[in-house]
Amino acid sequence: MPVPPTSGRLQWTDVPPPLRARLEDALGTAVTDAVTPAGGFGHQLAAALRLAGGRRVFVKAAPDDDPLTAANVHEAAVLDALPPGAPAPELLGIHRAAGWTAVVMAHLDGPHPDLSPASADAGQTWALLDNLTSSPAPGPYAAAVSTAPSTAASLHGWDELLSDPPADLAPAARDRLPQLAELEAAWPVLARGDRIVHGDLRADNMVRDHHLGVTFVDWAHATTGPACLDAASLAPQLILAGHTPADISRLLHEHPDTARNPDTTTAFLAALTGHWHRNARKPAPPGAPGLRTYQHRAAAAGLALLSRRLG
Ligand SMILES: Nc1ncnc2c1ncn2[C@@H]1O[C@H](COP(=O)(O)OP(=O)(O)OP(=O)(O)O)[C@@H](O)[C@H]1O
Numbered sequence: 001m002p003v004p005p006t007s008g009r010l011q012w013t014d015v016p017p018p019l020r021a022r023l024e025d026a027l028g029t030a031v032t033d034a035v036t037p038a039g040g041f042g043h044q045l046a047a048a049l050r051l052a053g054g055r056r057v058f059v060k061a062a063p064d065d066d067p068l069t070a071a072n073v074h075e076a077a078v079l080d081a082l083p084p085g086a087p088a089p090e091l092l093g094i095h096r097a098a099g100w101t102a103v104v105m106a107h108l109d110g111p112h113p114d115l116s117p118a119s120a121d122a123g124q125t126w127a128l129l130d131n132l133t134s135s136p137a138p139g140p141y142a143a144a145v146s147t148a149p150s151t152a153a154s155l156h157g158w159d160e161l162l163s164d165p166p167a168d169l170a171p172a173a174r175d176r177l178p179q180l181a182e183l184e185a186a187w188p189v190l191a192r193g194d195r196i197v198h199g200d201l202r203a204d205n206m207v208r209d210h211h212l213g214v215t216f217v218d219w220a221h222a223t224t225g226p227a228c229l230d231a232a233s234l235a236p237q238l239i240l241a242g243h244t245p246a247d248i249s250r251l252l253h254e255h256p257d258t259a260r261n262p263d264t265t266t267a268f269l270a271a272l273t274g275h276w277h278r279n280a281r282k283p284a285p286p287g288a289p290g291l292r293t294y295q296h297r298a299a300a301a302g303l304a305l306l307s308r309r310l311g
């Protein structure tokens, strides 16, 4: 497996020529330009390709021995199985050559949504989630995600911090470490459910397309789970975008999905926040600049919510 670049993503010119040729063949025209959008922490190719004639498509590609290829293939299966009208780009194809795999999807045109209080994008995102989770996931989607092993048990951190609390741990966490560890331990069982779950909702995994409005991208972690999961995971993101913890706590109490499942929401927030607190303290991985800084900020946002929920 090639060593990932120490900063930023693989580029179109890093893709082996046989795969580039295969893609141009399938697209029926030459690629004239490739633009890597800002956002995300991955090291794989994720780029908007401009084709001769002006059309654009979006491509994600990595070597086959990179675990991101399995994630991309999973994402392709999900995009293919989502119900009509789901806020996701259309899958255009999967191509393999020279030991690499590329997933091609429709290009969405626009910025990341603005999840700050000043914008209507957060409201639109909640509405999209309501729609997505209002009924059980359709059969083809459930089948597409059924082979992916659950990652719920890997979402934890308080257990490790409890056994050796770091000196810089916020008092709000230190004071209730046993409770937080107990809550996160409950998460893997509560994670079961029959709704569509995107699983990684952040502003940089959404595009506000000029025609479609807010649309979710990066479905690599999609699964089935409880209806409240994506809404709960969006909550700390809204705090990072400038909402107050008080406002978002209220929203979680009022939003139907999270209000109906308060214990599941709390257990998930505990597991996610523990994961952030633990991982933020690890050495930075190669190819993911900014990840640890983000995790420190997210850890603080998650803890602010948990402090309010736990009183
Ligand atoms: N279909 C699309 N059209 C336009 N832009 C897109 C599309 N899909 C993704 N993007 C943009 O590309 C960026 C990277 O894509 P994506 O998040 O899917 O890659 P990733 O490598 O899986 O991400 P991460 O780094 O979050 O693990 C996104 O932040 C988004 O800005």
Ligand SMILES: [Mg+2]
Binding pocket: 039, 040, 041, 204, 205, 218
């Ligand atoms: Mg992403």
